[in-house]
Amino acid sequence: xxxxxxxxxxxxxxxxxxxxxxxxxxxxxxxxxxxxxxxxxxxxxxxxxxxxxxxxxxxxxxxxxxxxxxxxxxxxxxxxxxxxxxxxxxxxxxxxxxxxxxxxxxxxxxxxxxxxxxxxxxxxxxxxxxxxxxxxxxxxxxxxxxxxxxxxxxxxxxxxxxxxxxxxxxxxxxxxxxxxxxxxxxxxxxxxxxxxxxxxxxxxxxxxxxxxxxxxxxxxxxxxxxxxxxxxxxxxxxxxxxxxxxxxxxxxxxxxxxxxxxxxxxxxxxxxxxxxxxxxxxxxxxxxxxxxxxxxxxxxxxxxxxxxxxxxxxxxxxxxxxxxxxxxxxxxxxxxxxxxxxxxxxxxxxxxxxxxxxxxxxxxxxxxxxxxxxxxxxxxxxxxxxxxxxxxxxxxxxxxxxxxxxxxxxxxxxxxxxxxxxxxxxxxxxxx
Numbered sequence: 424x425x426x427x428x429x430x431x432x433x434x435x436x437x438x439x440x441x442x443x444x445x446x447x448x449x450x451x452x453x454x455x456x457x458x459x460x461x462x463x464x465x466x467x468x469x470x471x472x473x474x475x476x477x478x479x480x481x482x483x484x485x486x487x488x489x490x491x492x493x494x495x496x497x498x499x500x501x502x503x504x505x506x507x508x509x510x511x512x513x514x515x516x517x518x519x520x521x522x523x524x525x526x527x528x529x530x531x532x533x534x535x536x537x538x539x540x541x542x543x544x545x546x547x548x549x550x551x552x553x554x555x556x557x558x559x560x561x562x563x564x565x566x567x568x569x570x571x572x573x574x575x576x577x578x579x580x581x582x583x584x585x586x587x588x589x590x591x592x593x594x595x596x597x598x599x600x601x602x603x604x605x606x607x608x609x610x611x612x613x614x615x616x617x618x619x620x621x622x623x624x625x626x627x628x629x630x631x632x633x634x635x636x637x638x639x640x641x642x643x644x645x646x647x648x649x650x651x652x653x654x655x656x657x658x659x660x661x662x663x664x665x666x667x668x669x670x671x672x673x674x675x676x677x678x679x680x681x682x683x684x685x686x687x688x689x690x691x692x693x694x695x696x697x698x699x700x701x702x703x704x705x706x707x708x709x710x711x712x713x714x715x716x717x718x719x720x721x722x723x724x725x726x727x728x729x730x731x732x733x734x735x736x737x738x739x740x741x742x743x744x745x746x747x748x749x750x751x752x753x754x755x756x757x758x759x760x761x762x763x764x765x766x767x768x769x770x771x772x773x774x775x776x777x778x779x780x781x782x783x784x785x786x787x788x789x790x791x792x793x794x795x796x797x798x799x800x801x802x803x804x805x806x807x808x809x810x811x812x813x814x815x816x817x818x819x820x821x822x823x824x825x826x827x828x829x830x831x832x833x834x835x836x837x838x839x840x841x842x843x844x845x846x847x848x849x850x851x852x853x854x855x
Contacts, residue, residue: 429639430756431765432456432524436640443690446626449642450488457493458521464493467523470514481798482606488626496634496762499529501604501798503543525635527762534818535763535795541810542796546803554802558601558784559610565595565785566613573705574712577723585723589730592616592705594785596735601784604629604797615701617735618684618728622696633794636769637744637751644752650675653745653834654752657841665839672838676736677729702728740834741827743770743790747836748823753843766794767820774824778805786827 428434438444438452454461463470463486472479476486481501489497502508529536572588599613603621614621627642635641637653644653651672652664687699706724710717750756750768757764770791776782780802783789789804792811796804815822825833 430750430752430754431527431635431638431760432640433522433526434524439639439645444645445686445690446623446631446642449631450492450626453493454491456524457491458519458524459491459493460520461491462516463490464519464523465495465498465511466529467519468515469517469519470511471516472514475514480606484607484622484625489630493523493525495523495529496525496527497630499535499539499762500634500795503539503546503796503798505543526759527765528759529762533761533763534814534820535761535766537817538763538795538810538814541814542807545807545810549803549806551800551803554780554806555800557780558598558800558802561781561784562595562598562601562610562613565591565598569595569616570705570708573709573724573727576727577709577713577715577720580723582726585726586730588727589732590734592727592731593735593738596731597738597787598784600624600628600787601801612698612701615698616705617731618680618702620683620687620696620699622698623683623687629797633797636766636794637749639752641752647675647679651740651838653837655837655840655843656753660841665841668838669835672835673733676740677733679736680728680732737831738786741830742787743772743830745834745837746771746825746830747833747840751837751843755843755845763795764818764820767791767822770794771830772822772824773827773830775826777824780805 429436434456436449436452437455438448441448457464460469463472472486472490476483479486485497485501498507498511568591569588572584572591576585576588595613596617596619599610599616599621601610602608603611603614603625605611611621614624627646632641632643637644639654649664651668652660684699684702687695705727706720709715709724710720713720745751749771750765756768760768772791773788776786776788779788783804784801787793789801792804792807793799793801796807799807
């Protein structure tokens with residue numbers, strides 16, 4: 424029996440339910456569903472970017488891996504200026520043969536394009552270099568401290584120091600996420616210290632989670648299934664998944680880094696790449712700096728990895744998207760939903776960190792603006808608040824924020840929730 428579509432698409436995502444799903448099987452499923460005819464689709468047009476791949480300012484990898492898919496949402500979110508849209512028309516070859524699979528919209532007078540025009544003009548008037556340099560300084564300092572604290576944990580034999588080393592490691596990893604949304608650069612490789620790989624995360628995070636948040640097309644919804652299930656589905660969730668997950672959840676948190684590495688070993692067709700060896704530079708430095716026996720080095724390093732993994736999942740799973748009041752797959756959504764409005768409906772910002780550059784960088788702060796403008800440095804996002812607030816007022820959108828503690832509580836409520844909301848609450852009063 425053919426499965427029904429999703430909240431935001433006409434078709435149920437192909438290959439989502441295969442046992443060995445990966446980022447690459449997700450892309451293959453997109454090629455089956457998107458009607459891109461083996462090329463690149465943007466809105467209702469088919470484009471042949473073959474001759475542009477090598478010249479793409481963002482790097483050839485983005486175009487190579489998305490060939491054969493609909494890149495509408497990615498194109499809109501990753502290009503703030505008007506130049507790319509004008510350039511794109513040179514590569515148009517025909518209209519698409521079938522309607523878009525996704526029903527999210529980008530109307531000129533809609534929320535997202537209105538905000539993007541204002542952000543485009545604001546960026547011409549503000550200093551974007553100094554905040555970016557500060558982000559670089561924070562990131563580079565955290566990278567150095569990752570190795571320093573790992574050595575300190577080995578020398579002191581202290582679990583407390585080891586836990587702190589894990590926190591610094593994860594702050595470095597999350598900071599590196601600031602860089603892999605853009606063209607290739609050396610800081611994106613810092614992400615690989617976690618055993619995860621920025622190349623796979625460019626798919627699961629930048630192309631999947633960022634663009635189709637909390638839907639069946641969001642790989643980060645399925646990353647911990649069947650153990651952690653945030654989608655409210657009474658036919659799928661059992662009592663253990665709803666409530667016992669509150670107890671075993673922390674164990675999954677601690678194993679997240681390792682599980683991604685094991686998954687790559689078992690499921691990846693290409694297995695390990697050279698940059699997958701980056702995590703092993705930490706124990707190498709620990710050994711060379713102290714001369715301790717290898718067993719002690721490895722045991723200390725494994726503790727740091729477990730601690731860092733726990734902190735990463737604690738931050739990531741409670742960053743914005745799993746508050747029980749936000750939209751998840753199965754919940755009613757706005758008809759013909761503007762993509763920017765959908766981003767806000769599926770998230771809730773944290774009011775306790777958004778004004779801090781350091782914490783915005785290290786704990787996924789300014790989350791909604793980052794989703795809508797992922798190529799901008801995290802340090803710049805706070806400067807866009809006046810434009811964001813004004814657009815919210817113009818569209819009479821009731822913006823929501825809460826504390827991290829509330830996110831943690833509500834994320835567990837979402838794990839227990841099985842009844843989808845049949846009516847959308849908080850409708851826009853009017854659109855100007």
